[in-house]
Amino acid sequence: MAYFGKVFTLEKNENFDGFINSLGLPKEKAESYVKSKSSQKIEKDGDGYIITTTTSQGVTEMKFKPGVEFDQQITPEIVTKNVMTVEGDKFTQVQKADGKTITFIREFSADKLVVTITSNFWDGVAKRIYSKLNESEMAFFGKLYTHESNENFDDFVNSLNLPQEHATAYLNSKISQKIEKDGDEYVLTTNKPSGPSVMRFKSGVEFEEKITADVIGKNTITVDGNKVTQVQKLPDGKTITFAREYSADKLVVTITASFWNGTAKRIYVA
Structure with missing residues (x-):
């Protein structure tokens, strides 16, 4: 897969502010999320995968095996249950906590990553579009x-x-x-x-x-x-x-x- 090990940097958002507002976060924190710039990288790790996300707040790693539930800590107080499925170049993450479900669908190509976000508590669809960092x-x-x-x-x-x-x-x-x-x-x-x-x-x-x-x-x-x-x-x-x-x-x-x-x-x- 040509995208393994490549860094994809955020290029633009579509309706991401609507998704963030649906989370009911304090205004200051919501604004920081909307304005945040991030990059993502996916790597193969044996029979599993590692997704590394870099933001101005730091670096997080998500290690998983397809179809196997894992925990992900979102805040000091919130730990979510997640399942990631892999279908070709499409990685679908279903995240659950307190009866709420958020789905992140990552679709990779050689030079682009599109993350589509939906949830069971919001009627909209948001997208975050990343471009591969040019080697130069x-x-x-x-x-x-x-x-x-x-x-x-x-x-x-x-x-x-x-x-x-x-x-x-x-x-x-x-x-x-x-x-x-x-x-x-x-x-x-x-x-x-x-x-x-x-x-x-x-x-x-x-x-x-x-x-x-x-x-x-x-x-x-x-x-x-x-x-x-x-x-x-x-x-x-x-x-x-x-x-x-x-x-x-x-x-x-x-x-x-x-x-x-x-x-x-x-x-x-x-």
Whole structure:
């Protein structure tokens, strides 16, 4: 099957907001689901399968054998009963909890995944349409990207309230970055004037990073195709998000923070 092991990224939705509204979720959570971008990958695992879903919240794996019931935890409080049947390129998941049933029909082709959603408590039909990630979009692995320019980066650095000497050094720093795949892990190497630093991580798994001699941050990085999003939590509760978007010849790092209303960018070229 040509789609096994391929990453399919969300392209568009049809009536997905109607389905989400039927779930009766709080407004904020419902809006986050509707706007969420995700990717899916299916792999063969002996006589079973693994579907891996990546979102901004992290990575989930669903392991199953056709026709065999399995549990899937949706929230900390809700565990659903599921049965997946396989008919050629069509994977039909029937999910049950509290008397409600939701059906997800995944239809794969070489370059597209269409997920059709119905339920026993809603009269509509929703679709999520994914496109296969082009192999050329993954050409950034192992490639060195060198800093070229900034947008509003000085305002972000000023928001950190660093000593003037440190702020000036941060603003004027010329660095390069490289990301590599190592099994189920990733290695992000940053070359700074003070020397190289290496971050080794698994997508969606929290890890610690020493930011200064006195400050250790907790980080979660999710990889969704060519988008690598790092959420960094500082000991004082503040968060900084670094959204890296790669292409074959450019890396754009978009920076936002919980304590600053602006958006900054650092642009790198290969």
